[in-house]
Amino acid sequence: MAVGKHSSRTFGGRTRTEALVAGVAAAALMVLVPALAAGGEPAPAADSAPAKGPFPVARAVYNLGDRAFTPGPPYKGRSEIAGVVHYPVGPGSDGPTRGRHPLIVMQHGQWATCADRGAQNALVKAQKALALAEKAGDEARMAAQQKIIDRMSDRLWAWPCGAGIRALPSSSGYDYLAERLARQGFVVVSMGANGINSTSGGQADSVYQARAALINEHLDLWRRLDAGKGPLKGGIEDPGTGRSVGAAFAGRLDMRNVGTLGHSMGGGGVMQQVSDERHGDWPAGVRIGAALGLAPTATWENEPVTEVPLAVLWGTCDQVNTGEYVKWNKGRNKAPLHGITLTGGNHNYFNTQWSPGSGQVTGANDAIPGERRGRCVSQDGRNQEHPGLDEATQRRIATGYTVAFFRRYLLGDTSQQALLTGRKKLPGASDVVKVEYVKPHRNT
Numbered sequence: 001m002a003v004g005k006h007s008s009r010t011f012g013g014r015t016r017t018e019a020l021v022a023g024v025a026a027a028a029l030m031v032l033v034p035a036l037a038a039g040g041e042p043a044p045a046a047d048s049a050p051a052k053g054p055f056p057v058a059r060a061v062y063n064l065g066d067r068a069f070t071p072g073p074p075y076k077g078r079s080e081i082a083g084v085v086h087y088p089v090g091p092g093s094d095g096p097t098r099g100r101h102p103l104i105v106m107q108h109g110q111w112a113t114c115a116d117r118g119a120q121n122a123l124v125k126a127q128k129a130l131a132l133a134e135k136a137g138d139e140a141r142m143a144a145q146q147k148i149i150d151r152m153s154d155r156l157w158a159w160p161c162g163a164g165i166r167a168l169p170s171s172s173g174y175d176y177l178a179e180r181l182a183r184q185g186f187v188v189v190s191m192g193a194n195g196i197n198s199t200s201g202g203q204a205d206s207v208y209q210a211r212a213a214l215i216n217e218h219l220d221l222w223r224r225l226d227a228g229k230g231p232l233k234g235g236i237e238d239p240g241t242g243r244s245v246g247a248a249f250a251g252r253l254d255m256r257n258v259g260t261l262g263h264s265m266g267g268g269g270v271m272q273q274v275s276d277e278r279h280g281d282w283p284a285g286v287r288i289g290a291a292l293g294l295a296p297t298a299t300w301e302n303e304p305v306t307e308v309p310l311a312v313l314w315g316t317c318d319q320v321n322t323g324e325y326v327k328w329n330k331g332r333n334k335a336p337l338h339g340i341t342l343t344g345g346n347h348n349y350f351n352t353q354w355s356p357g358s359g360q361v362t363g364a365n366d367a368i369p370g371e372r373r374g375r376c377v378s379q380d381g382r383n384q385e386h387p388g389l390d391e392a393t394q395r396r397i398a399t400g401y402t403v404a405f406f407r408r409y410l411l412g413d414t415s416q417q418a419l420l421t422g423r424k425k426l427p428g429a430s431d432v433v434k435v436e437y438v439k440p441h442r443n444t
Helices: 018-022 117-136 139-156 170-183 194-199 204-226 265-274 276-281 324-329 391-410 417-421
Strands: 057-063 082-088 101-107 187-191 253-263 288-294 310-315 337-342 375-377 385-387 433-438
Touching (some): 057 170, 101 391, 170 253, 170 391, 187 204, 204 253, 204 265, 253 391, 265 276, 310 324, 310 391, 324 337, 324 433, 391 417, 417 433
Parallel strands (some): 101 187, 288 310, 310 337
Antiparallel strands (some): 337 433, 375 385
């Protein structure tokens, strides 16, 4: 079933948007499991490392406008400048703890933009009616139902959303990851990309450039904030009290030690932004120290990521086979490369807002179901059936490896190196995780 007409890619024989509703199942309560504890503390740099964690965590938000950012040609469209911030908070303070904290920015992928349940219900009804009309060969009825599908799709993918309709908060779908990272001492920003999602149909050649540009725009805003300048100084608020907390971040960020994380097409944006040929696009004074893709969807081989530590984490039941990054960069990587494969993992469960357990509009298990209940079909070329991971287990695994990865490359903590190389197993996940580690390749 199609939720929208805005995807120009196909995944496992279906468009990405067709997969949104196809796997809808009964909702299950999501349980957030604490991340793997990273034993030991990194050796602090002379003037950049934050105080030792774990820390209590605060949450803040900012929104500079639904159409505040224009990626520029050849991309046509505008996007919001908005973010959800998790950060380690000091005692008796609205701002982060003393010291300088590495910044991690996250970007979500391609998904519906508006939580319009009426449009969703009408869409599903029209899709069922269309199937019946096709079976009966009733062309007039087919055309009528297709018009309804198109109209409801436009409502689900509108930007900004219609009157009285809330935006679908894909950027909040990684709060479970952001909270755990912030406890370790990172300032974590998950940016909104609904404007790009709404306008990206038919622009596959430039959408990843637009996504990379959006990442750089947020990084530049945070660089300016660290210097006590820019719109974020008065634009970041405590969502509970409305109190401005932006000024407290001045002088608290290590912008030479930044991590990037992207999911789905957001992962493609991260890979574009961190690729060897794109370092010149980074804002002045900003250095990317590590990048992680959660099921990243881009498919090019001609813009490798070889100079920044890279991890790619994906599941075998993901309709988008995203394990190719390791193969593409293997043998030419000048920085460590980690491939982490979850047997039975799917695409949507990395984002809580896309998963059925959230009860959110369009939430779905998008894995291709196997013949036996509870199983899914692998998309790694073998077409084997595996027990599908549940939401909580997939996120627990993702959290454990993500925290270990960023602690390793942004904080210098080598205590979990064995986990990242596959010599050690994540507790409770030894039979479902495969790790491929590629040492840096040195030309002789």
